[in-house]
Amino acid sequence: MADRSLVFPAQEYRDRIARLQTAMAAHGLEALLLTTPADVFYTTGFLTRFWASPARPWFLVVPQTGAPLAVIPSIGAALMGRTWLDDIRTWDAPDPRDDGISLLFDALCECVSAQGRIGLPMRLETHLRMPLEDYETLRAKLAPRQIVDATECVQRVREVKSxxxxxxxxxxxxxxxxxxxxxxxxxxxxxxxxxxxxxxxxxxxxxxxxxxxxxxxxxxxxxxxxxxxxxxxxxxxxxxxxxxxxxxxxxxxxxxxxxxxxxxxxxxxxxxxxxxxxxxxxxxxxxxxxxxxxxxxxxxxxxxxxxxxxxxxxxxxxxxxxxxxxxxxxxxxxxxxxxxxxxxxxxxxxxxxxxxxxxxxxxxxxxxxxxxxxxxxxxxxxxxxxxx
Amino acid sequence: MADRSLVFPAQEYRDRIARLQTAMAAHGLEALLLTTPADVFYTTGFLTRFWASPARPWFLVVPQTGAPLAVIPSIGAALMGRTWLDDIRTWDAPDPRDDGISLLFDALCECVSAQGRIGLPMRLETHLRMPLEDYETLRAKLAPRQIVDATECVQRVREVKSxxxxxxxxxxxxxxxxxxxxxxxxxxxxxxxxxxxxxxxxxxxxxxxxxxxxxxxxxxxxxxxxxxxxxxxxxxxxxxxxxxxxxxxxxxxxxxxxxxxxxxxxxxxxxxxxxxxxxxxxxxxxxxxxxxxxxxxxxxxxxxxxxxxxxxxxxxxxxxxxxxxxxxxxxxxxxxxxxxxxxxxxxxxxxxxxxxxxxxxxxxxxxxxxxxxxxxxxxxxxxxxxxx
CATH class of the missing domain: 3.90.230.10 (Creatinase/methionine aminopeptidase superfamily)
Structure with a gap:
């Protein structure tokens, strides 16, 4: 794969993902779900001021092994396509019928076993950047897979800078x-x-x-x-x-x-x-x-x-x-x-x-x-x- | 009360709250809980670029009648004190033991009856700007009070500009x-x-x-x-x-x-x-x-x-x-x-x-x-x- 990454060479992001995956294994997490500008930028190099628009959610799934999957509005496809990611799934947001939730559900099911745990930062200094009702729908669909806190997992990795x-x-x-x-x-x-x-x-x-x-x-x-x-x-x-x-x-x-x-x-x-x-x-x-x-x-x-x-x-x-x-x-x-x-x-x-x-x-x-x-x-x- | 409001005279905010309260009554809501920069600015005039810091949650409670209650980090007390609000409750955030949740719980209990409904924007083009686990703690403590969607209630009011x-x-x-x-x-x-x-x-x-x-x-x-x-x-x-x-x-x-x-x-x-x-x-x-x-x-x-x-x-x-x-x-x-x-x-x-x-x-x-x-x-x- 050609090095198409933004801001840093692809190896920087691969190293970050490896550190996250080590932390995920220690916490018994089969995937991480990330939704904030900083977490998405950290894992992919996707840098845009378009986060100023609160209209659309953006999802990044980090699996136990391999590169992350991006599940994002189609307006971001070109820019995400210039990062190191290959697996980019898009929908025309905002969609009042299904604003990316089915796509995200499928992506998570590919990475997480039927009894597996998905990590999401939920504690101090975090928030979930997606509609709450969509999150609750997603969580119910994913059961018996569990969504659990991953604040430690993400913060201990991100806080040490390269x-x-x-x-x-x-x-x-x-x-x-x-x-x-x-x-x-x-x-x-x-x-x-x-x-x-x-x-x-x-x-x-x-x-x-x-x-x-x-x-x-x-x-x-x-x-x-x-x-x-x-x-x-x-x-x-x-x-x-x-x-x-x-x-x-x-x-x-x-x-x-x-x-x-x-x-x-x-x-x-x-x-x-x-x-x-x-x-x-x-x-x-x-x-x-x-x-x-x-x-x-x-x-x-x-x-x-x-x-x-x-x-x-x-x-x-x-x-x-x-x-x-x-x-x-x-x-x-x-x-x-x-x-x-x-x-x-x-x-x-x-x-x-x-x-x-x-x-x-x-x-x-x-x-x-x-x-x-x-x-x-x-x-x-x-x-x-x-x-x- | 002297007119201490920021950006607009206090009457502008009183009119907005009256429109929200009419919509709340129509939706059977005894209070609104607002957490985003735009919703807090809309109801209070509290304007700051400090939202760029994701460290702290900020809460605004709109009751059925009267002015809103602000439940905010103490770093914002001086600025919120220059708005039209009188009821401003603060804590030293970030606090890993209790990041404003007890204060917010008390404020909501003062406004909402034991079986009452609290509205929170949860659908398309919204998100909840607070830690998810704190929200779940709050929701459990508030029961049998219910937290329900208030997207319509807020969006139909905010979308018509004065x-x-x-x-x-x-x-x-x-x-x-x-x-x-x-x-x-x-x-x-x-x-x-x-x-x-x-x-x-x-x-x-x-x-x-x-x-x-x-x-x-x-x-x-x-x-x-x-x-x-x-x-x-x-x-x-x-x-x-x-x-x-x-x-x-x-x-x-x-x-x-x-x-x-x-x-x-x-x-x-x-x-x-x-x-x-x-x-x-x-x-x-x-x-x-x-x-x-x-x-x-x-x-x-x-x-x-x-x-x-x-x-x-x-x-x-x-x-x-x-x-x-x-x-x-x-x-x-x-x-x-x-x-x-x-x-x-x-x-x-x-x-x-x-x-x-x-x-x-x-x-x-x-x-x-x-x-x-x-x-x-x-x-x-x-x-x-x-x-x-």
């Missing part, structure tokens, strides 16, 4: 790093926040992003109120601290890190908080090792913030990333996921800077046997000031 | 129209397709898009192979027809239309196909009326293409849009959805131009009592040529 994947994430981080370096070109006192968001996206594209799936941020003299809001027209003012955060995408892989800037001279509060966040990140960068758990990373970041004399903000203080803006694990006190070499992670300490005010700081790393290796260009330790 | 919504979609269409007009500024023979996609996104942002959720396209002398692929580095050549398609977003609302351009002098095939697609659109623009069904629109477009001497491409020939890139109904032979005044729709005829080659053409309209009103600036009838 060198090829790490190179892609490093590319995305470099693009965002260059765009952050250009922020002073389009921000000064009086620039409305929505204009800043727009120009930041333009700069990310100009620096090489294929597209920009995420931009957020905030501004205020003593931090910002939240970190997920779209921008309003309020201008940034002298003395504000401005935070910009982005998930820029290159070759299907995300970065996810933020940067802070003072507009003019920074307030003491903002300067102090930035230094504390930077140092807490530095301490954790030095100490993080494979074998620690996600909750250990949370504790290290949290302890380091306390040591710097600031109060940690609520919520997680880091997470996985790669094929989506955020992936498991989560740096919370509750997540006991073991950290392993090859995981790509964010260190994302946040601290409270006032009533309903926080500041956050974020870097992207890959965990190596010897410790953390930065993928994002390290932020300056002193809060940069935009002279205005 | 004047405020139509104005937003018109804004998005205007932005894309201005960006399409500037395509000759950054395209000539020899420009790589990926550079074109990048510059098109930059231009959409420069013309006022808040963000660009979708860009696709293709190029070739006699049409393109598919319409959902990301761009490669292949340069467009003299004699190619280039198609660009976009879902640009302004104030949370999408446009979705495309434009074709010849690079230099168009081939006769491309010129003829473009004229046929344009005329089929024109015929349908003139004839479409409320009361017709989605399948009638398909037939009209299909008949008009045959009359022009070209063969319709497979797949749907138009669809709804607004809060997402595509919404129901679908212009296929199978969709019997009744078209109503206030629906925003694409007319999207495609035709076959060669072996594995097609061309497509798309306009956005709002259906009025008297017929179609264009929201996208009408494409020129003759395929425009980019002098190069």
């Amino acid at each position: 060198d090829a994947e790490i190179a892609k994430i490093r590319d995305s981080c470099s693009i965002a790093g260059r765009a952050f370096a250009r922020v002073p070109e389009f921000v000064s006192a009086g620039t409305p926040l929505d204009a800043i968001f727009r120009d930041f996206q333009i700069t990310l594209l100009a620096e090489g992003a294929d597209w920009v799936s995420y931009v957020a941020g905030g501004a205020g003299a003593y931090g910002y109120g939240d970190v997920i809001s779209p921008a309003g027209a309020t201008p940034v003012q002298r003395g504000d601290v401005l935070m910009l955060d982005t998930g820029a995408v290159k070759g299907g892989y995300f970065c996810d890190f933020d940067r802070n800037f003072a507009i003019g001279k920074a307030t003491d509060t903002a300067r102090y908080a930035h230094a504390a966040l930077w140092q807490a990140t530095e301490d954790t960068l030095c100490a993080l090792r494979p074998g620690m758990r996600a909750c250990d990373a949370h504790r290290m970041l949290s302890d380091a913030l306390h040591k710097q004399g600031v109060a940690p903000a609520g919520g997680r203080l880091g997470h996985g990333l790669g094929l989506t803006l955020t992936e498991w694990p989560s740096f919370t006190p509750l997540d006991e996921t073991r950290l392993r070499a090859g995981m790509v992670l964010t260190l994302e300490p946040g601290c409270i800077t006032g009533a309903d005010r926080i500041m956050v700081h974020e870097e992207n790393i890959v965990l190596r046997e010897h410790g953390a290796e930065l993928l994002s260009p390290r932020a300056p330790s002193d809060l940069p000031e935009i002279v205005t | 004047d405020a919504e139509i104005a937003k979609i018109r804004d998005s269409c205007s932005i894309a129209g201005r960006a399409f007009a500037r395509v000759p500024e950054f395209v000539s023979a020899g420009t790589p397709l990926d550079a074109i996609f990048r510059d098109f996104q930059i231009t959409l942002l420069a013309e006022g898009a808040d963000w660009v959720s979708y860009v696709a396209g293709g190029a070739g002398a006699y049409g393109y192979g598919d319409v959902i692929s990301p761009a490669g580095a292949t340069p467009v050549q003299r004699g190619d027809v280039l198609m660009l398609d976009t879902g640009a977003v302004k104030g949370g609302y999408f446009c979705d239309f495309d434009r074709n351009f010849a690079i230099g002098k168009a081939t006769d095939t491309a010129r003829y196909a473009h004229a046929a697609l344009w005329q089929a659109t024109e015929d349908t623009l003139c004839a479409l009326r409320p009361g017709m069904r989605a399948c009638d629109a398909h037939r009209m477009l299909s008949d008009a293409l045959h009359k022009q001497g070209v063969a319709p491409a497979g797949g749907r020939l138009g669809h709804g849009l607004g809060l997402t890139l595509t919404e129901w109904p679908s212009f296929t032979p199978l969709d019997e959805t009744r078209l109503r005044a206030g629906m925003v729709l694409t007319l999207e005829p495609g035709c076959i131009t060669g072996a594995d080659r097609i061309m497509v053409h798309e306009e956005n309209i709002v259906l009025r009592e008297h017929g179609a009103e264009l929201l996208s600036p009408r494409a020129p009838s003759d395929l425009p040529e980019i002098v190069t």
Whole structure:
């Protein structure tokens, strides 16, 4: 077979499928059913922004041995035909009579014995991207075959990135790093926040992003109120601290890190908080090792913030990333996921800077046997000031 | 209560909830459970790009009377607090012990009697954005309360747009129209397709898009192979027809239309196909009326293409849009959805131009009592040529 694969050579996908199949065998699964953009991209190289249309479900079946079967809307046949897959079955979606369910049923029956188990990710940080009623119909038809949870099976494989994947994430981080370096070109006192968001996206594209799936941020003299809001027209003012955060995408892989800037001279509060966040990140960068758990990373970041004399903000203080803006694990006190070499992670300490005010700081790393290796260009330790 | 709502005044959301509650009563539903970005935005005004993170579920409960209850991760509390909602319940997600399910259970129990029915969209063009196992736990806990399908209930309400919504979609269409007009500024023979996609996104942002959720396209002398692929580095050549398609977003609302351009002098095939697609659109623009069904629109477009001497491409020939890139109904032979005044729709005829080659053409309209009103600036009838 000619190498027709997208994004990576076919061998990359064959290796992924082999790792999934090893995990499937360990979990007693005869097939995996995958439905989300990230899982379909991971197994096939099928990369498209057409997922923005919620009209159609897409199905990928990973059997115990051999290559996956794609059961997809015919509008995707040409693109899927350029991946490494040979077995591509299509229907004209959306079809109110049968939106791919009979085709999917047949594909699963070919791979799974009458008493066999089919794995589907069903737990934390997953969802099923197909109509629920169709899923229930499918499950009933498949009986006595069982559909069982496969979250562990998929997450333990996907969370360790290959060198090829790490190179892609490093590319995305470099693009965002260059765009952050250009922020002073389009921000000064009086620039409305929505204009800043727009120009930041333009700069990310100009620096090489294929597209920009995420931009957020905030501004205020003593931090910002939240970190997920779209921008309003309020201008940034002298003395504000401005935070910009982005998930820029290159070759299907995300970065996810933020940067802070003072507009003019920074307030003491903002300067102090930035230094504390930077140092807490530095301490954790030095100490993080494979074998620690996600909750250990949370504790290290949290302890380091306390040591710097600031109060940690609520919520997680880091997470996985790669094929989506955020992936498991989560740096919370509750997540006991073991950290392993090859995981790509964010260190994302946040601290409270006032009533309903926080500041956050974020870097992207890959965990190596010897410790953390930065993928994002390290932020300056002193809060940069935009002279205005 | 002060008017704190985002995007629209609070009355817009109150009107939407009243329409949903009327539909709920007709379907015997004591509550609606909504989980997708579009449904949450529709009912609350909660607009964020943070949905790009699949880590956390978000829940919105619409009771029989009164305002909705939001059951959401605490990271969204500040933003949801600026909407018109007062009842906002939060937890620190992701929580592997209980990711909001107990809170959601309590909220549903407050709204729904012991034998009551809870509606959830489960059919064509829907999905449930939460972990499946959590849903199954919730359903079991709620018994003998039942969770039943509410696709009709939600879709019949959402598909008729208010004047405020139509104005937003018109804004998005205007932005894309201005960006399409500037395509000759950054395209000539020899420009790589990926550079074109990048510059098109930059231009959409420069013309006022808040963000660009979708860009696709293709190029070739006699049409393109598919319409959902990301761009490669292949340069467009003299004699190619280039198609660009976009879902640009302004104030949370999408446009979705495309434009074709010849690079230099168009081939006769491309010129003829473009004229046929344009005329089929024109015929349908003139004839479409409320009361017709989605399948009638398909037939009209299909008949008009045959009359022009070209063969319709497979797949749907138009669809709804607004809060997402595509919404129901679908212009296929199978969709019997009744078209109503206030629906925003694409007319999207495609035709076959060669072996594995097609061309497509798309306009956005709002259906009025008297017929179609264009929201996208009408494409020129003759395929425009980019002098190069």
